[in-house]
Amino acid sequence: MAAPVDYSTYLVTDSTPGILGDRDLCQVVEAALQGGVTIVQYRDKHSSRDVVVETAKKLHDICKRFQVPFLINDQVDVAAEIGCEGKARELLGPNKIIGVTASSVEEALQAAKAGADYLGIGTVFSTQTKKDTKSIIGPNGVRTILSQLAASGHGGISTVCIGGINISNTQQVMTQSSAPAKSLNGVAVVSAIIAAANPAAAARELSSKVLTAKVPDVIRAVAKKTPLSHNMTNLVGVPISQVVQNFAANVGLAVGASPIMANYAEEAADLAKLGGSLVINMGTVTPxxxxxxxxxxxxxxxxxxPVLLDPVGYVPTFIPNLYNGPHANTIPNSAGATAVRRSAVKTLLAAGSFAVIKGNEGEIQTLHGASVTQRGVDSDSTLSLAQRASVVQSVARAHSAVVLMTGVTDILSDGRRTFRVDNGHELLAQVTGTGCTLGTTISAMIAAYPQDTLLAAVAGTAMFGVAAELAAGRAEVRGPGTFVPAFIDELYSVRKATAENDSRWLSLVKISHI
Known part of the structure; x- marks a missing residue:
């Protein structure tokens, strides 16, 4: 069985002059990989075998540098000679990736029964890169195939759509193709990247569209599974702590989770068996x-x-602003503020593994090893966007976790893929505990959608921000006091609408690949 593969942004090459022009294919593919392509298929039906083998070796080396699978279309002997990860349509063995193109329910079911790892479903729209199309099936045809795969017990097979897919229609196609029980894993494109003037930029934009379109899958998973969200939160300053825990519990319920606020670790072993997630909100630093x-x-x-670590600071003398987003106030003490707190974070990181690490710029910089002078749970940014992304990527790689650096622009990375989310509203900064409740929201997502922790964390962050924007825009909201119930209502509304396949709110989502 082939290893898990990210099919979200699938590049199929084309070396013909009409698509590639006079550019070097290897350079184009490398640029596309820099932009976020997750899998590459080499297709060349016109060059001699010697040229194909030479090019395939170069492309395979490039893909290995980016840790991205490399497939070859049709030519089994070439795939076997260079030892690539797989080849479309032909079976090379149990450890190779097997892909089959399907344009009908019958072809899709036959391929799934035969053991294909993924299906390329199409042709969706007419395209000049593939002249031998059997039929144009459109998004509705894709949806029909996905529905029948799920109904026949093959819902687990990976699927991409192909044929006329480009940046302008990717999100629409993925949304319209989504069946109640199964969605596309991604899109396969040719000219959208190969013919682009800037392949890296085209790949970034395409991958952003794909990720945005997959956000509803995560939210539907939460609505379906109602995963446990076990929160271990602040114990200092009990009155404020109880308010924050109550707020976090209500947010957890609104997004579809089953929250429990349990600080006694003896319960953890039993709770962990229920298939949920744990949030460690490190407000209390005592032995x-x-x-x-x-x-x-x-x-x-x-x-x-999965476990989420939030190394947030807390001082009971102040009413803290636990949201790390736009215009957040500052208070004394944070993960980077004292030697005791830094030591506690190091102890936790050494004690086990975390699926997600969430913190503001100062906290994540401290994890990165920088000396940061910081007074509170948030501070003025000292880094450019590129520098922040670099820090987040580095920390993600160092701890094999998804890292979320909160701020006016939230940045998330798993060490390979990095995205920014620009949703949210300044009223979040005027309410105690919104940072904690963001952690609760993300914990529900990563518990319900374990196959892609980064996507799950991005989905939770975007949902949280959009709900805040929708709440702030309601006529009855006049300030923080009226904002909170409206915010909880909007989280609930987004979850309910998405569960019913109404994803119109996605038009407000601002996700970009960095």
Whole structure:
């Protein structure tokens, strides 16, 4: 069986002058990989075998540098000679990626039964790069095939659509093609990237469209599974703590989770068996509190449940602003503010693994190893967007986790893919506990959608921000006091609408590949 593959942005090459022009194919593919292409298929039906082999070797080396699978179309002998990861349509063995093109329900079912790892469904629209199309099936045809795959017990097979897909129609096609029980894993494109004046930029924009279109899949998964969200939150400053826990619990319910606020680590082993996730909101730094966190972390790691770390600061003398987004106030103490707190974070990171690490710029910089002078849970940005992205990528690689750096622009990365989310509203900064509740929201997503933690975290972040924008725009909202119930209502409304396949709110989502 082939290893899991990210099919979201699938590039099929074309070396013909009408598409490639006089450019070097290897340079174009490398640029596309820099822009976020997740899998490459080499297709060349016109060159001699020697040229094909030479080009295939070069492309395979490039793909290996980016840790992206490389497939070859039709030519089994070439694929076997260079040892690439797979080849479309032909079976090379149990450890290779097998892909089959299907333009009808019958072809799709036959390929799935035969053991294909993925299907290229199409042709969706007419295209000049493929003249031998059997039929144009459109998004509705794709949807029919996906529905029948799910109904026949083959819902787990990966699928991409192909044929006339470009930046302008990608999100629409993926949304319209989505069936209640199965959605596309991605899109396969040729000229949209190969013929682009800037292949890297085209790949970035395409991957952003694909990820945005997949956000509803995550939210529907939460609505379907109602995953446990186990929150271990602040114990200092009990009155404020209780307010934040109540707020986090209500947000968890609104997004479709089953929240529990349980700070006693002896419960963690049993709770971890329920298939949910754990949030460690590191507001309390005491020896006993740290042991409590470590015990819970170990329990969830043993059960295979995802854990989110939020190394947020807290001082009971102040009413803290726990949201790390636009225009957030600052208060004393944070993950980077004291040696004790830095040591506690190091202890937690050494004690187990985290699926997501969430923090503001100062906190993530501290994890990166920078010396940061910071007074509170948020501080003025000292880094450019590119520098912030670089720090997030580095921390993600170092800890094998998805890292979220919150701010006016939220940045998320798994160390390979990096995205920015520009949703949110300044009223979030005027309410205690919104940072904690963002952690609760993301915890529900990563529990319900374990196949792609980065997508799940991006989906939760975008949903949270859009709900805030919708709430702030309601006529009855006059300030923070009226904002909170409206915000919870909008989270609920987004979840309910998405579960019913109404994704019109996606037009407000601002996700971009960096």
């Amino acid at each position: 006993d509190g740290l042991k409590n966190y470590v015990q819970a972390l170990e329990a969830y790691n043993a059960a295979g449940g």
